[in-house]
Amino acid sequence: MAASDLKDVKLYYFSKVKDSTTMGRGEPLRLLLEDAGVNYEYVRLTADQWKEKKAELIKEGVPGPTMPYITVNGKHYAKTVPAMRFIAKKLGKYLGENDDEEHLLDAYADFSGDWTTRWATTLFRGSDEDKKVYAETTFPQTLDTVEQMLSKSSGPYLLGERITYVDFLIFHQLDDDNQAKVDSQTHPRLAAFVEAIKNRPSLQKHFNSLKQ
Template sequence: MPSTKSYGTPGASNEKIGGVPVLHYFDFQSRGRGQVIRLLWEDAGIAYNDIRYSFEEYPKYKATKISELNPTTNIPVIELNGRILTQSYAILRHFARQLGKYDGQTEEEKYWADAMCDIVVDWRTLFITAFFSENKDTTYPQHCKGNRVRFLKAMNTHLSSHDASRSGPFIIGANVTYADLVLYQLLHDEQLTQDGRAGLKEYPRLKELVDAIENRPNIKAFLGSERYLG
């Protein structure tokens, strides 16, 4: 059976988004596209219900419960007061708009956050392909030496050179966006935020962003809690 847990106490942020959301996602520790939604909710102080499916049991629910919620049968899926929300990055942008933050104030800031998110989406696709390959022992090391290095260099350069990003520590400067959380989550999933940031020693601007994310009070508390599963 999927595990179901409730976190937080509903408050002002829940009122802004219209209630207490229910997240359907894999039981994949603290990883993946569903996890970044949790990070946004944690940072914003949103209470939520968390339903996790093991990889073994998911095919059964994919053919029943999930297919009823989402015709593509993909997760994460969110239920919120009778509404069904799908597509993780659209979900993040939707909540950012409802909360009135996390996506920039000016059109230039919104564009830059969206652009950085889209780069990370491209990177994640390559990461997933290599990590879940039948030949992972070969494909993932190749990814780490090839595409991962290419994207690390590109993102570090973007954040070091763009006018908004140079005022740091986040993508648009002092204010965190959903795109910062998307980037952080992929760096986490690639095992680059752990072990003293050893994997980011050549990318100081990315390390600065990771440190800033993890020092945000609600996220820091989350990472130190039993809710964070590694």
């Protein structure tokens, strides 16, 4: 399926998270849609608007609605990773090419989710000591793990030259965590990964819009 065949696509997420328009779980979906050239509407909701929207979704029979979610032709698709996989499958790309690669992407997606949870828990509910431990121990260890993951292929992405939906998950969490700043001396593969995504022609319009 071509990107143009995905009709009436809408992405729903908060208007801001801690005063940022990109922080949180909505941005990886946005990166995938932008990179694929899918025409979509980004519906940004305040906390109060989400409370009302959530009540509407419950009445419509959506079980335990959360954001982000997407709708395609009015049909609801929930959660960041499942929605990204749905889009990737529809497009026939951004996935693994065999069972081994699919398993690897599943594992890396789970790793990214665990990273996001640790980061968010520390940021929003952690004590000063929790934040110190995260910055000095947890985050550096996470970078080392991602470096190892990237070293399993020829690069620059997790599966080599083919970008996948998980690359957007990893890139965005790194951006949320420290604005995607990586020391090329200590983490050369990760630094190359960041540059590869930042320089993708399909994402230049999006990245430039964030600077305005």
